[in-house]
Amino acid sequence: MTRATITTTKKSDETRTRILEAALALFRKRGFEKTTMREIAQESGVALGAAYYYFDSKDALVMGFYERAQRELDPLLEDALARTQGLVERLRAVIDVKFNYFASNRKLMGALSAHIDPQHPLSPFSEETRAIRERDIGFLSAAVDGSKTKIPDDLKMHLPRVLWLYQMGLLLFWVYDSSSAQTRTRQLFQKSLSIVVNLIRFSSLPLMRPVRKLATDLFEIVYGEEATAPEVAR
Amino acid sequence: MTRATITTTKKSDETRTRILEAALALFRKRGFEKTTMREIAQESGVALGAAYYYFDSKDALVMGFYERAQRELDPLLEDALARTQGLVERLRAVIDVKFNYFASNRKLMGALSAHIDPQHPLSPFSEETRAIRERDIGFLSAAVDGSKTKIPDDLKMHLPRVLWLYQMGLLLFWVYDSSSAQTRTRQLFQKSLSIVVNLIRFSSLPLMRPVRKLATDLFEIVYGEEATAPEVAR
DNA sequence: TCGAAGAGTTGAACATGTTCAAATACAGGA
DNA sequence: TCCTGTATTTGAACATGTTCAACTCTTCGA
Numbered sequence: 001m002t003r004a005t006i007t008t009t010k011k012s013d014e015t016r017t018r019i020l021e022a023a024l025a026l027f028r029k030r031g032f033e034k035t036t037m038r039e040i041a042q043e044s045g046v047a048l049g050a051a052y053y054y055f056d057s058k059d060a061l062v063m064g065f066y067e068r069a070q071r072e073l074d075p076l077l078e079d080a081l082a083r084t085q086g087l088v089e090r091l092r093a094v095i096d097v098k099f100n101y102f103a104s105n106r107k108l109m110g111a112l113s114a115h116i117d118p119q120h121p122l123s124p125f126s127e128e129t130r131a132i133r134e135r136d137i138g139f140l141s142a143a144v145d146g147s148k149t150k151i152p153d154d155l156k157m158h159l160p161r162v163l164w165l166y167q168m169g170l171l172l173f174w175v176y177d178s179s180s181a182q183t184r185t186r187q188l189f190q191k192s193l194s195i196v197v198n199l200i201r202f203s204s205l206p207l208m209r210p211v212r213k214l215a216t217d218l219f220e221i222v223y224g225e226e227a228t229a230p231e232v233a234r
Numbered sequence: 235m236t237r238a239t240i241t242t243t244k245k246s247d248e249t250r251t252r253i254l255e256a257a258l259a260l261f262r263k264r265g266f267e268k269t270t271m272r273e274i275a276q277e278s279g280v281a282l283g284a285a286y287y288y289f290d291s292k293d294a295l296v297m298g299f300y301e302r303a304q305r306e307l308d309p310l311l312e313d314a315l316a317r318t319q320g321l322v323e324r325l326r327a328v329i330d331v332k333f334n335y336f337a338s339n340r341k342l343m344g345a346l347s348a349h350i351d352p353q354h355p356l357s358p359f360s361e362e363t364r365a366i367r368e369r370d371i372g373f374l375s376a377a378v379d380g381s382k383t384k385i386p387d388d389l390k391m392h393l394p395r396v397l398w399l400y401q402m403g404l405l406l407f408w409v410y411d412s413s414s415a416q417t418r419t420r421q422l423f424q425k426s427l428s429i430v431v432n433l434i435r436f437s438s439l440p441l442m443r444p445v446r447k448l449a450t451d452l453f454e455i456v457y458g459e460e461a462t463a464p465e466v467a468r
Numbered sequence: 469t470c471g472a473a474g475a476g477t478t479g480a481a482c483a484t485g486t487t488c489a490a491a492t493a494c495a496g497g498a
Numbered sequence: 499t500c501c502t503g504t505a506t507t508t509g510a511a512c513a514t515g516t517t518c519a520a521c522t523c524t525t526c527g528a
Contacts, residue, residue: 012506036484047508049488054506058485110351117348118410173456176352188455195448214429221422222407245524246476270514281478283518288476292515470528477522483515492507498500 016054019044020068023061024108032062032111062112062122063129070132073101077139087147088197094143095167095189099174106182109175124168137164149197152204154212158219159200166196250288253278254302257295258342266296266345296346296356297363304366307335311373321381322431328377329401329423333408340416343409358402371398383431386438388446392453393434400430 022044026035037058041051055061080093102109118125124133141160144151151159170192174185203212256278260269271292275285289295314327336343352359358367375394378385385393404426408419437446 015506037486038484046506048486049509050507052486056486110353114349114351114354116350116406117344119344120348172350179458184455184458188452191448191451191455195452214425217425218422218429221418221425224413224418249476271516272514280476282516283479284477286516290516472527473525475522475524478520480518480520482517485513487512488508488510490508490510492505494505495503497502 012054015044015046015050019046019051019054020061020064023055024065024105027061027111028105028108032058032108059122065112066122066129066132069101070135073097074135076101081139081142081146085147087144087149087200088193090143090147091140091163091197092189092193094139095170095193098167098171099185102171106175109171113172113175133164136167137161140164140167149201150204151200152209152212154209154216155200155204158216158223161223162219163196166192246288249278249280249284253280253285253288254295254298257289258299258339261295261345262339262342266292266342293356299346300356300363300366303335304369307331308369310335315373315376315380319381321378321383321434322427324377324381325374325397325431326423326427328373329404329427332401332405333419336405340409343405367398370401371395374398374401383435384438385434386443386446388443388450389434389438392450392457395457396453397430400426 019040023035023040026039026043029035037051038048040061041048044051055064076097077094080097081090084090084093112122113124115123116125117123118127120126121128123129137160140163144156144159144163170185170189173188174182177185179185202208203215253274257269257274260273260277263269271285272282274295275282278285289298310331311328314331315324318324318327346356349357350359351357352361354360355362357363371394374397378390378393378397404419404423407422408416411419413419436442437449
């Protein structure tokens with residue numbers, strides 16, 4: 001945890017932002033790996049050590065980006081939910097907000113979201129990103145709840161997490177989508193979303209209870225006791 | 235490409251193996267990140283430079299591990315297919331071979347398979363790992379073909395890749411499974427496999443053609459023109 | 469047997485992420 | 499205004515992946 005998080009004076013806040021800004025600009029221009037901390041420091045007009053005073057590591061700069069994104073995304077997501085009704089539209093709206101927000105940083109995202117190891121701080125599954133993840137899952141939860149579509153209790157419990165995974169898959173595909181203007185992702189989103197929603201509707205039929213049992217058993221195994229199991233440290 | 239790949243004298247081969255061996259031992263003992271190239275060199279009794287003569291980079295050592303694994307796995311997989319009949323058993327056998335083979339290196343795998351970026355050489359989706367991947371997909375293809383289960387043509391084309399993805403998901407889950415003796419993975423494997431196979435059987439019914447169309451459309455988008463689209467270089 | 473070409477080996481040098489002790493700026497109380 | 503403690507800033511120092519020019523050893527043709 002950086003000091004700046006605790007005491008937040010005007011000037012130091014400015015410097016912090018300046019560093020983050022410079023870092024992101026450089027990341028976008030020449031990629032994460034290729035950018036050096038010395039460049040970042042120079043570009044933002046501080047000494048190397050100062051960069052480390054504000055950000056514990058190069059990775060921490062990325063966390064800074066994530067956190068800011070979450071902050072800025074928040075009202076946009078609220079709005080998306082406020083202006084939509086049906087399940088499909090709500091899900092589409094929520095996910096679209098993200099595509100749009102990250103559009104200018106798509107390439108950058110590639111360098112960042114490259115980690116899948118839950119131990120790695122920047123992983124979407126890590127302890128460090130938990131807060132962001134949970135908040136995000138909350139929006140998907142709200143998307144479901146706010147719609148007219150009735151979801152059986154056994155499904156309801158897991159649905160938000162599953163949808164979050166779905167969304168992450170889409171974003172991941174998008175980040176590495178080399179088709180022009182990411183048309184492939186667009187198509188995939190379009191088609192898969194309608195399948196997903198139909199699947200939800202279909203499996204919600206009372207008759208489908210046994211099928212739901214199969215699925216929820218899996219979810220139970222995969223998500224097990226979230227928030228328990230402190231994960232081996234190293 | 236290392237010289238050693240071209241001219242392969244007896245002695246140099248030995249040295250190469252010694253270095254790889256030392257590296258893997260150290261990786262297992264203290265993890266990939268924590269292990270330094272200097273340690274590896276020292277442990278294998280060569281100078282730092284020599285390690286780089288045989289392996290282009292620290293990552294290349296991991297590639298060496300992958301390649302060896304593929305070589306050693308090959309006959310085991312052949313055998314697994316030779317001794318099984320039904321689709322379920324064949325798939326289980328093939329995947330089990332991998333669990334067993336990698337069991338002693340499970341922790342290590344975590345440090346390695348942590349990349350998802352197709353640009354990263356060590357990613358399971360990278361150009362560099364393509365040969366290994368294709369071979370692997372081949373075994374899944376054989377697992378399907380050799381069984382009695384009839385698969386409609388539209389599905390058949392994509393099934394191996396989808397199964398490969400399924401298998402990768404399982405392995406990934408396993409690598410990071412912190413439940414004792416990886417019981418969770420075991421359960422997940424058990425239950426999911428039967429669901430997967432039932433899904434295949436069910437969707438193969440002539441009546442299900444429209445449903446298959448939905449799925450294959452997705453596959454088409456995701457796998458697009460494999461082997462085409464040379465992916466932007468950097 | 470000799471010598472040259474190439475294989476194999478060496479450790480210094482470099483780039484870059486990170487740490488840290490020391491220097492400086494600044495706020496608030498005496 | 500001056501002093502003190504805290505916040506901020508600095509650049510040298512360090513660890514580690516990687517490169518490289520120079521050196522040694524092996525092989526093989528004459």
